[in-house]
Amino acid sequence: MSAASDSVAATLAIAFAIGCAFGWLLERAGLGSARVLVGQFYFANLTVFKVLFSALVTAMLGAFWLDRAGVLDLGAVYVPDTFAVPQAIGGLLFGGGLLLAGLCPGTSCVAAATGRGDGLAVMAGLLLGVLAFNVGFDWLEQVYASTPLGTLTLPDLLHLSTGLVVALVAGMAVAMFVAAERLMRSRQS
Amino acid sequence: MTRHADPYLAGVGIGGVLLAAYALAGQGLGASGAFSTVAAALTAAVVGPAKAAALPALAPYLPDGLASPLRDWLVWELLGVAAGAFASAWSAGRLAWTAERGPRLTPGPRLAAALAGGVVMGIGAKFARGCTSGQALSGGALLSVGSWIFIVTAFAAAYACAPLARRLWL
Numbered sequence: 239m240s241a242a243s244d245s246v247a248a249t250l251a252i253a254f255a256i257g258c259a260f261g262w263l264l265e266r267a268g269l270g271s272a273r274v275l276v277g278q279f280y281f282a283n284l285t286v287f288k289v290l291f292s293a294l295v296t297a298m299l300g301a302f303w304l305d306r307a308g309v310l311d312l313g314a315v316y317v318p319d320t321f322a323v324p325q326a327i328g329g330l331l332f333g334g335g336l337l338l339a340g341l342c343p344g345t346s347c348v349a350a351a352t353g354r355g356d357g358l359a360v361m362a363g364l365l366l367g368v369l370a371f372n373v374g375f376d377w378l379e380q381v382y383a384s385t386p387l388g389t390l391t392l393p394d395l396l397h398l399s400t401g402l403v404v405a406l407v408a409g410m411a412v413a414m415f416v417a418a419e420r421l422m423r424s425r426q427s
Numbered sequence: 428m429t430r431h432a433d434p435y436l437a438g439v440g441i442g443g444v445l446l447a448a449y450a451l452a453g454q455g456l457g458a459s460g461a462f463s464t465v466a467a468a469l470t471a472a473v474v475g476p477a478k479a480a481a482l483p484a485l486a487p488y489l490p491d492g493l494a495s496p497l498r499d500w501l502v503w504e505l506l507g508v509a510a511g512a513f514a515s516a517w518s519a520g521r522l523a524w525t526a527e528r529g530p531r532l533t534p535g536p537r538l539a540a541a542l543a544g545g546v547v548m549g550i551g552a553k554f555a556r557g558c559t560s561g562q563a564l565s566g567g568a569l570l571s572v573g574s575w576i577f578i579v580t581a582f583a584a585a586y587a588c589a590p591l592a593r594r595l596w597l
Contacts, residue, residue, distance in 0.1 A: 253507065257507020266515050273529070280589055288435055290559070291438070292439055293568075294563075294564055326577075331584070338592065339545050359539075359545065365466055382554060403570060
């Protein structure tokens with residue numbers, strides 16, 4: 239094997255290993271179950287919120303401090319470009335679809351891999367949805383490509399330092415964790 | 428059957444995995460992108476690789492023609508997700524052939540709703556350029572404005588639709 243194909247194979251092996259850890263943790267938390275996931279939106283089970291935001295805050299704080307310590311070069315990490323209007327439309331469609339599906343794309347794979355037929359149906363639907371989008375792309379492209387804002391972060395937008403925004407997001411998340419625990423306790427009593 | 432893990436602990440673990448992805452791959456986690464790659468390759472298999480690669484919706488997903496899914500970072504990551512989830516459910520005694528659904532639903536309508544929901548989410552993820560993994564989690568942790576627009580609008584839409592979908596889940 240050539241050096242180039244060796245490095246491709248190594249990269250894909252890392253992708254598989256990272257995916258294994260991600261899938262293991264999603265299943266452990268119960269997010270392969272559509273009923274656990276949807277409980278979020280009836281205030282019956284806040285696992286989605288707790289897992290998503292504790293993961294987000296951990297990665298945000300880790301990336302911020304590791305970059306400062308010179309361990310991680312955040313400049314080399316891909317930040318998704320912002321397209322304000324299509325991403326708002328996409329979010330609205332996604333949230334509505336999520337209530338029907340009960341699973342998001344990643345957790346549909348968790349559900350399918352653990353024997354849940356609903357997970358497999360969501361995966362088939364996702365594939366059909368992407369194909370439908372591609373078929374209609376000529377017609378949708380104008381909206382899809384509208385409001386391009388490039389790499390735009392909250393500190394840029396708010397004219398605040400990254401450290402302050404990181405602290406604000408972390409503080410907001412902790413306040414919402416406390417509120418979530420109180421809500422669940424009041425529901426049980 | 429083992430109980431589910433503490434959600435905060437699992438979340439911190441996923442945050443650590445995401446950090447490892449940033450450091451080792453220069454990108455975050457994802458899921459919907461793998462579906463885009465598979466859809467593009469399926470289309471290329473039907474209409475021919477040259478014709479598919481000339482379509483602006485498909486070209487970004489076909490850097491290696493028909494072999495693209497075999498060399499795609501997100502496809503391998505998602506295969507890993509399935510393997511890790513299977514191992515976790517197996518060791519916890521949670522593997523089961525079933526369709527998870529609300530108490531008032533039979534499997535048929537549940538699978539139809541799951542399929543329809545998948546279609547809508549698939550279109551939404553295309554507009555948003557990612558899903559819960561790639562946009563909300565991975566982009567949100569990097570404070571991307573578009574990722575936070577996605578988080579807020581997706582949660583708002585799900586809460587707004589919840590009262591309409593009670594029959595499905597409660």
